[in-house]
Amino acid sequence: MFPYDQDIQECVKTLEAGDLILYPTDTVWGIGCDATNMDAVSKIFQLKKRVDTKAMIVLVQDERVILRYVEESDLQIFDYIKGIHKPTTVIYQHAKNLAPNLIATDGSVAIRICNDSFCKDLIREFGKPIVSTSANISGYPTPLCFNDISLDIIEGVNYVVKIRQDETDLKQPSSVIKWDKEGNLIILRP
Numbered sequence: 001m002f003p004y005d006q007d008i009q010e011c012v013k014t015l016e017a018g019d020l021i022l023y024p025t026d027t028v029w030g031i032g033c034d035a036t037n038m039d040a041v042s043k044i045f046q047l048k049k050r051v052d053t054k055a056m057i058v059l060v061q062d063e064r065v066i067l068r069y070v071e072e073s074d075l076q077i078f079d080y081i082k083g084i085h086k087p088t089t090v091i092y093q094h095a096k097n098l099a100p101n102l103i104a105t106d107g108s109v110a111i112r113i114c115n116d117s118f119c120k121d122l123i124r125e126f127g128k129p130i131v132s133t134s135a136n137i138s139g140y141p142t143p144l145c146f147n148d149i150s151l152d153i154i155e156g157v158n159y160v161v162k163i164r165q166d167e168t169d170l171k172q173p174s175s176v177i178k179w180d181k182e183g184n185l186i187i188l189r190p
Contacts, residue, residue, distance in 0.1 A: 019158035026087045026116035030132035038099040047156040050138035059114045061123040091178035144170040
């Protein structure tokens with residue numbers, strides 16, 4: 001079995017067990033888990049030493065899946081996303097079918113359609129959305145490549161993806177946007 005396929009299979013097995021993975025995304029390396037599993041989401045908060053009211057991002061493979069996890073969605077969001085090239089996370093209102101501790105107190109959730117082939121294949125094989133949060137302890141800088149990730153994080157997850165660990169190009173977190181009630185675009189993180 002090729003390393004890529006082996007990583008996918010090991011990740012799926014780990015996610016199905018309710019455990020944590022460390023994996024490359026279309027932005028920075030992320031700590032991930034099953035976005036529908038409350039206990040798994042709690043493990044990420046514990047590992048990151050992060051308060052559980054701070055939101056995390058959910059990755060999906062395409063826009064068709066989003067409507068499974070939010071009550072309604074304005075189609076202008078999809079038009080906007082298709083026109084941009086930088087990975088962009090959208091805050092959607094009225095989240096559903098996700099781990100309750102992943103949904104913000106106002107009922108919103110942050111979702112990004114992932115354009116990374118490894119992530120798309122992983123999400124498709126797993127069959128559910130995956131949490132993605134930067135691979136750092138809360139309050140510390142976001143690691144921009146695998147070599148910047150602390151040993152506490154690497155040892156705190158159940159599976160570390162083998163491919164792409166040697167990449168040295170520095171990645172950046174995604175942009176974060178939302179629409180207000182009047183339909184105006186608000187950029188939360190450029």
